[in-house]
Amino acid sequence: MVEEGRMKHSILPLISLFIVLIAIPYATAQPLQNEAGYMEIEPIHFYFHHGSHFNRLVLKSSEARIWYSFHAADKPNEKTPIFVFFNGGPGSATSFGLMSMYTGYFTLDNQIEDGGGDSYTANPVPWTQMGHLLYIDARQAGFSYNMMNNVQDEGFRFREFNSQNFNSFFDAADFIRVLLRFLAVHPELQDHPVVIVGESYGGVRTISMLHILLNYSDYGNDQETFQDPALVDEIQTHFNAVFPDHSGQVVPPHIITRQFGHQILIQPAISVDYQRATSWPMLKQPGSCLYQIGQEVGIPYDPLAYPDIFHYVQDIAGRDLYMYVKPKYWLDGFFNNAGVLLRTVQNLAQLTGVDVTAIEELYAASRGRAYRVITTDYPLTLEPKIEDPMTRVLFEIPAHLEAPHVRQEPGDIQEVFGVLQPWDRYFIGSNYHANYAFHYWNVAMIRGYDIHSWKPRYGHMFLKNVAHVHTFITNAAYDLVIYAPAIPFALGKHTDIIQSTQHIKTGGDVRPGKILLNYKTNAFSDLPTLTTKTIRFPFYDKSCHAVSLTQPLDFYFDVFNWLQSHGFEFK
Amino acid sequence: MQSQIKHRFLSAITISVVLSLSLSQPSSLHAEKMEDRTSPRNPRFRIEVFGGYTGLNPSDLNQIVNYDISMQTFQYDSYFDYLQENELIQHWDKWDEGKRRKITNAFPFGIRFRYDISNFLSLTAGFQYFQKINSESIDFHYSRYELYNEDTTEILNYDPYELSVEAIRPFIGIHFCTHLGGKKNLEGFISGGPVFGRVSYTSNWHYTWQIQTYGWLVHEKFGLLKEKGSGTGISLELGGRMTVPLFWKLDMFLEGAYTYQKIKPLAGPGEEIQEGITETWSEEWKIREETVTAPWGTLIIEFPTNYRMEGAAVREFNLDLSGLSLRIGFSFRF
Numbered sequence: 079m080v081e082e083g084r085m086k087h088s089i090l091p092l093i094s095l096f097i098v099l100i101a102i103p104y105a106t107a108q109p110l111q112n113e114a115g116y117m118e119i120e121p122i123h124f125y126f127h128h129g130s131h132f133n134r135l136v137l138k139s140s141e142a143r144i145w146y147s148f149h150a151a152d153k154p155n156e157k158t159p160i161f162v163f164f165n166g167g168p169g170s171a172t173s174f175g176l177m178s179m180y181t182g183y184f185t186l187d188n189q190i191e192d193g194g195g196d197s198y199t200a201n202p203v204p205w206t207q208m209g210h211l212l213y214i215d216a217r218q219a220g221f222s223y224n225m226m227n228n229v230q231d232e233g234f235r236f237r238e239f240n241s242q243n244f245n246s247f248f249d250a251a252d253f254i255r256v257l258l259r260f261l262a263v264h265p266e267l268q269d270h271p272v273v274i275v276g277e278s279y280g281g282v283r284t285i286s287m288l289h290i291l292l293n294y295s296d297y298g299n300d301q302e303t304f305q306d307p308a309l310v311d312e313i314q315t316h317f318n319a320v321f322p323d324h325s326g327q328v329v330p331p332h333i334i335t336r337q338f339g340h341q342i343l344i345q346p347a348i349s350v351d352y353q354r355a356t357s358w359p360m361l362k363q364p365g366s367c368l369y370q371i372g373q374e375v376g377i378p379y380d381p382l383a384y385p386d387i388f389h390y391v392q393d394i395a396g397r398d399l400y401m402y403v404k405p406k407y408w409l410d411g412f413f414n415n416a417g418v419l420l421r422t423v424q425n426l427a428q429l430t431g432v433d434v435t436a437i438e439e440l441y442a443a444s445r446g447r448a449y450r451v452i453t454t455d456y457p458l459t460l461e462p463k464i465e466d467p468m469t470r471v472l473f474e475i476p477a478h479l480e481a482p483h484v485r486q487e488p489g490d491i492q493e494v495f496g497v498l499q500p501w502d503r504y505f506i507g508s509n510y511h512a513n514y515a516f517h518y519w520n521v522a523m524i525r526g527y528d529i530h531s532w533k534p535r536y537g538h539m540f541l542k543n544v545a546h547v548h549t550f551i552t553n554a555a556y557d558l559v560i561y562a563p564a565i566p567f568a569l570g571k572h573t574d575i576i577q578s579t580q581h582i583k584t585g586g587d588v589r590p591g592k593i594l595l596n597y598k599t600n601a602f603s604d605l606p607t608l609t610t611k612t613i614r615f616p617f618y619d620k621s622c623h624a625v626s627l628t629q630p631l632d633f634y635f636d637v638f639n640w641l642q643s644h645g646f647e648f649k
Numbered sequence: 650m651q652s653q654i655k656h657r658f659l660s661a662i663t664i665s666v667v668l669s670l671s672l673s674q675p676s677s678l679h680a681e682k683m684e685d686r687t688s689p690r691n692p693r694f695r696i697e698v699f700g701g702y703t704g705l706n707p708s709d710l711n712q713i714v715n716y717d718i719s720m721q722t723f724q725y726d727s728y729f730d731y732l733q734e735n736e737l738i739q740h741w742d743k744w745d746e747g748k749r750r751k752i753t754n755a756f757p758f759g760i761r762f763r764y765d766i767s768n769f770l771s772l773t774a775g776f777q778y779f780q781k782i783n784s785e786s787i788d789f790h791y792s793r794y795e796l797y798n799e800d801t802t803e804i805l806n807y808d809p810y811e812l813s814v815e816a817i818r819p820f821i822g823i824h825f826c827t828h829l830g831g832k833k834n835l836e837g838f839i840s841g842g843p844v845f846g847r848v849s850y851t852s853n854w855h856y857t858w859q860i861q862t863y864g865w866l867v868h869e870k871f872g873l874l875k876e877k878g879s880g881t882g883i884s885l886e887l888g889g890r891m892t893v894p895l896f897w898k899l900d901m902f903l904e905g906a907y908t909y910q911k912i913k914p915l916a917g918p919g920e921e922i923q924e925g926i927t928e929t930w931s932e933e934w935k936i937r938e939e940t941v942t943a944p945w946g947t948l949i950i951e952f953p954t955n956y957r958m959e960g961a962a963v964r965e966f967n968l969d970l971s972g973l974s975l976r977i978g979f980s981f982r983f
Contacts, residue, residue, distance in 0.1 A: 123926055129941040131958060132874055133720050138924040233866065240868050300959065518798055521858055521868040526728045528944050 110150040110210070110266070112431035116143040116222075116439040117256045124248060124306040126527045134305075135525055137242035141447075143439050144256050145173065145221035147430045149182050149211040152204075159209040159271045159340075159646060162257055164216065166279025166347065167473060168249060168531060169512035171220025173505070174416035176277055176344075177213040177429065180630030181205045184429050186416055188627050198419065198428055203634035208641065208648050210267065214256050216283075217243060218450060218512040221420075221440070221505055225447040235501060236452045241522035244515035246531045247304035250286030254309065258316045269320045273340040273641070278560065278623060279472065281346020281540075282531050289539040291338050292331040292546055303527060331546045340644065341543070342550045342637060345560040345623045349537025352571040354468060357564035361387055367558075371395050371402060388467040391558060392475075399471055401556045401622030409622055410479050417480060417507040421489030435494060440504070442496030452511050454500035456484045468532065469517050471559055477510035534572065541575050544595065545605050550614040550640050552633070553591055554621035565615075566593045575601040581615070589616035589636055614640050692898065692982045693765045699978025700758035703779065703908070707814060709936060709953050709967050710848055711751040714812065716952035717852070718749060721805070723941060723948045725791050731945030732793070739794040747787035749807075752814050755779040757974060763824070771824040773840065782813040792861065800861040811851040816970050818844045818884045818910065834892040838906075844884040846912040846968050848934075849877045873922040876955050878934045880968065882912030888974075898982040905975050912968040919955050930955070935962035 119142040127134035151158045165175030178186050183206065184198040205211055215222040224243065228234045241248075261268045276284035291313065296302045298310030318325040321333055347353070361368050362381040368390065372379035375395045384390035391397050391406075398408040419425045426434050438444055484506050491504045498504065516531060523530055543549075553562040563581070570579040580594040593613040600606060616636050621628040638648060729741040761775030786808040794800045822840025829835050851874070858868040888906025895901050915934040920927065932955045941948040953966050 123924055128724075128943045130720060130939050131956065132921070132954075133724065133941075136870075136872075136923040136926070138926075236865065237868060519867050524801070524803070524858060524868075526724065526943055526945070 110154060110264075112150055113146075113148040114430040114432045114434060115146065115437045117146055117259050118143055119217075119252060119255055122248075122251070122306065122308060124251070124304065124309075126303055126522050126525075126529070127300065127305065128303070128527070129300075131300075135522055135527065137248075137522070139242050139248065140224040140226050140238050142217050142224050142243075142252070143222060143448075144217065144252060145215040146256055146260065147173070147177060147211075147213045147432075148260070149204075149206050149213075149431060151208070151210045152206045154210065157270065157647070159273045159641070160261075160267060161205055161209050161211050161273050161275050162253070163211060163213045163275045164253065164280045164283060165277045166281070166283070167216065167219060167508055167513055168244070168246065168279045168283070168516045169216065169219050169473060169509045170279070170476070171215045171222075171417070171505070171507050172213045173215055173220040173420055173429075174413050174507045175624070176275065176626060178416035178420070179412070179624055179627040180634075181275075181626055182211060182213075182429065183431060185630075186412055186419075186627070188412075188630070196415065196419070198425060201630070203631055205634065205637075208638060208646075209273070210270070212257065212260060214253055216249060216512075217252050218509045219506060223445065223448045223450055223502065225445075226449060227447065229447050229449050229499070229501065232452060232454075232501075235449050238449070239452055239511045239515040239519060241515065241520040244512050245304075245520060245522055245529055246282050246286050246516070246536070247290070247529060248306070249516075250283050250290055251306050251309045253283060254287055254290060255312065258312055261316065262319075268316070269337065271336070271340070271646075272338050273342060274338070275342045275344070276346060277344040277626075279347050279531065281343045281348050282350075282536050284341050284343060284346070285348065285536050285540045285543060288338060288341060288543045288547055292334050292543065295328045303529065335546045338547070340548045340550075340641065344552045344625050345554055345557050345562060346551060347531065347536075347560065348540050348565065349534050349568050349572065350468060350532035352534055352537055352568040353560065353564055354532075356567040356571065357561035358387055360564055360567075361558070361561060367402060371397055386467050387558070388471050392471075398622070399558045400624070401628070402558050403556050404622070407475075407479060409624060409627075410476050412624070412627060413476065413507055414480055414483070417483060417505060418488050421483075421487050421491040421505050423490055423494045425489075426491075440495045442498050442502075445498060445502055448499070448502045450503040450506055450509065451484070451501055456481055456510075466517075468559070473508055473510065473513035473517075476508040477513065480507050481510075483507075537569065537572050538575065541569065541572055541595070541597075542602055542605075544611050544613065545597075545602065545608050548614075548640075548644055549611075550616075550637065551593070552621070552625045553615050553617045554623060554625050554628075555617065555619045556621060557623040559623055562615075569593070569595065574598070583617070587616065587636070587639070589618065589632060591615040591617045695763040695765070695771075695900075695980045695982050697761040697763060697773075697775070697902070697978050697980040698759070699761070699902075699904070699976045700756065701904075701974055701976030701978075703755050703757050703974040704972045705752055705754055705781070705814075705970060706972065707752050707848075707969050709969065710812070710814060710850075712936070712951060713850055713953050714749045714751045716950055717810075719948065719950055720941070721789070723943070723946070725789070725803075725805075728943070728945055729791065729793060737796070739796060741791060741793045743792075744790040745788060747785050747807075747810075749787065749810055750783040750785060750812070752781050752783060752812060754972075755781040755814070757976070759818075761822075761978075763980070768828065769826050771826065773822040773824060773838070774820070776817055776819040778815075778817045780813065780815040782811065784809045784811040784813075786810075799863075801867065802859050802861055804855075804857045804859070806855045807852055808855070809851060809853055811849070813847075813849045814968070814970070815847040815849075816844055816910065816912075818842060818908075820884065820886065822886070824890075832894040835889070836892065836904075837887075837889045838904075839885070839887050841883070841885045844882045844910045844912060844970070845879070846882065846910075846915070846970060847877070847879040847917075848915060848968060849875070851875045870924070871922075873920065875921075876917070876919040876934075878915035878917035878955055878966075878968075880912045880915035882910060882968070884908060884910035892980065895979075900980040900982070902978050902980055903976070904978070905973070907973050908971060910970045912970065913965055915955075915966055915968055917955055921956075930957060932957045934966035936964045936966055938963045 125134040125136040163176040164172045185201040294313040298307040317329045368379040398404045400409040566579040566581040577596040582592040732738045757779035759777030765771045789805040792802045820840040820842035824838040856870040886908040890904030892902040918931045934955045
């Protein structure tokens with residue numbers, strides 16, 4: 079008995095200790111929560127070069143607070159993918175785009191066809207069923223804002239809207255930084271697969287992000303035109319954690335794609351100069367949709383009379399370039415409605431799934447050095463007329479449509495978070511000044527660096543990314559801005575890399591469609607065995623530019639099936 | 650290279666001889682009996698000071714000017730030509746003030762102690778020093794006239810754009826004298842010793858990009874690149890001179906010489922400041938090559954630097970301070 083008692087006495091503490099040890103992980107492991115807030119990006123030094131060290135263009139960015147919203151997956155596990163969403167512009171917000179359009183728990187209602195909806199409704203196909211969602215607003219777009227000293231000086235603000243803050247490479251670097259920093263503070267997610275979902279200009283951003291991630295050492299050793307050594311260090315630190323077998327080494331692309339192996343591009347800008355060079359001749363062919371529009375509106379399309387297709391469709395026929403079966407500005411109406419809704423705190427809380435009043439950086443008191451615009455009254459009249467039709471459509475028109483809300487923000491956001499300084503704003507959907515910096519007031523471009531977002535170099539980078547990354551591109555029927563049927567031909571114009579391309583329109587899928595890329599031998603010296611690659615290219619017969627808005631269920635299930643075919647397991 | 654040195658040497662000798670002969674010509678008609686300098690009445694020591702002009706071409710150092718000019722021409726002139734040819738701008742124009750200057754000469758001065766062993770032979774020891782600083786303020790204005798957008802002007806200002814070289818040459822030498830009469834001497838001399846050299850390059854630049862119509866400053870940058878180096882080499886000088894007495898124990902002389910002096914390796918500190926970041930280094934100077942590739946062309950160019958770069962240097966940096974000199978001086982006997 080005494081022995082038994084002693085045994086009990088000695089075993090009980092051990093059992094207790096065992097239980098405690100077992101319980102600790104469960105007690106401390108918090109289920110993933112929705113999050114929204116800001117990721118701070120310090121001023122970054124980076125440079126462009128043509129091969130001359132002392133003649134490089136060194137630039138230093140503004141300090142930035144980049145807005146993100148994280149939606150935890152419904153049924154997470156250790157392999158649940160993280161979908162990183164962003165829209166385009168450049169200079170346009172994700173909050174009023176993909177985040178508001180049938181991806182999260184709530185969405186705008188696409189049935190309201192008068193240009194938007196006045197409330198958010200439950201999304202029948204939240205992507206949280208497939209994975210975690212991370213939405214990011216680009217620098218100076220949506221809720222993101224920059225900070226600077228001498229912020230009250232208009233001349234200083236004007237100078238910050240330039241390539242040190244706005245160019246396609248640094249823009250991609252911002253997104254990589256936000257993503258990696260988010261993962262670093264969520265160690266439980268750090269090695270999860272990441273699926274990048276970019277819409278419109280988001281195509282160029284995806285291309286740049288993946289090219290930097292897959293070839294990261296070249297962005298710190300002077301091999302690439304854009305050099306961001308601090309980013310390379312940050313990527314290496316991330317890979318050291320995710321791929322410990324390669325810690326401290328340059329991780330090869332085929333290892334990196336274990337995490338960054340999938341891209342979903344919604345009506346993407348890829349190689350815009352080539353896309354335009356192929357799509358406009360196609361659209362000018364007799365029998366194209368332009369002739370159909372001409373018949374419907376009673377103003378026949380004549381390519382000689384209307385050499386600018388966008389001018390004809392929008393200004394003559396009065397149709398929406400993003401959805402040509404609808405009146406002009408139809409899609410912009412959705413975006414603008416979302417932008418208005420987001421300035422009401424309750425809506426913002428509903429959409430993000432968090433109590434946004436707890437986000438300190440939203441308050442006016444935290445934004446003493448913040449700036450969003452050059453001119454406080456946002457007149458949009460000082461800049462010269464934009465001649466490039468693509469640029470005009472992508473940012474001048476949306477910015478003008480949105481301008482009244484930028485001048486005087488609607489909703490109760492100012493009441494809740496305080497009145498901002500005249501050069502600051504809570505929300506800008508398409509930041510005209512940022513966009514202008516991407517395209518015009520850009521010292522890197524003026525100094526001859528071939529980095530404009532429409533250049534074929536991004537197509538070149540895309541074709542290399544595709545060699546490593548599984549790719550899904552939407553083919554929307556009614557989008558004339560990114561006329562998807564031209565994409566295979568545009569890619570084929572990269573004749574230094576591509577032997578031929580083929581648009582395969584049939585197959586076993588519900589919405590079939592593939593692009594077959596036949597690469598030239600030794601198209602890339604480091605990929606000697608590369609011959610062919612296939613891109614999933616489903617056709618959305620009722621869709622506008624924002625495919626998730628017009629065919630949300632079809633798009634969701636296509637992505638679901640595509641990812642499942644690549645080994646993702648969804649419950 | 651060898652033929653160049655030979656040519657310079659012959660030129661130096663010729664100049665020296667011609668000068669000496671021209672100075673000695675009148676007095677040779679009235680040749681006087683040679684004075685015995687070695688006698689106890691006459692002093693055997695002299696102190697001499699001199700100064701003059703030397704032609705220089707430190708080509709490796711001067712390559713930095715070629716490099717800067719070529720790089721700017723490539724980055725601006727060639728680029729704008731490309732834009733204009735491809736109808737991406739209407740046209741462009743350029744205005745400049747000041748220019749980058751190479752080191753082509755210096756004004757050396759020195760002091761020499763001399764001991765006359767005999768009437769025909771003297772030993773000397775001394776040093777010669779020179780410093781040459783080419784410091785300029787330079788402005789370049791490039792205006793581009795756009796097809797659609799506002800016309801803009803880019804202004805590049807360098808203040809200073811500075812290239813300098815400095816050398817001190819301690820030496821010992823032997824002078825061979827010939828009496829020409831009238832107390833005039835014709836001499837040939839050879840001297841040699843180490844040479845200590847220093848170089849410095851400074852480019853303090855300011856770039857602005859302005860909209861012509863509004864005068865708005867679109868972008869502004871400041872930068873500084875400073876590289877220094879020092880090293881040791883050997884020097885050898887061969888020359889001739891004519892000495893004429895002035896009064897009491899003071900003589901005046903005119904001499905011409907060719908100096909061979911090369912310094913390598915050179916090493917020193919460097920500093921670059923851009924966008925508030927200061928990078929410093931201290932390395933050996935090398936000649937390096939860059940291949941600059943832009944949409945409008947490719948430029949392959951060599952340049953000197955002490956900045957450590959990826960890849961092998963093209964070759965060693967060689968500070969060649971050889972050149973012809975013409976000097977005037979005064980000699981005091983004691």
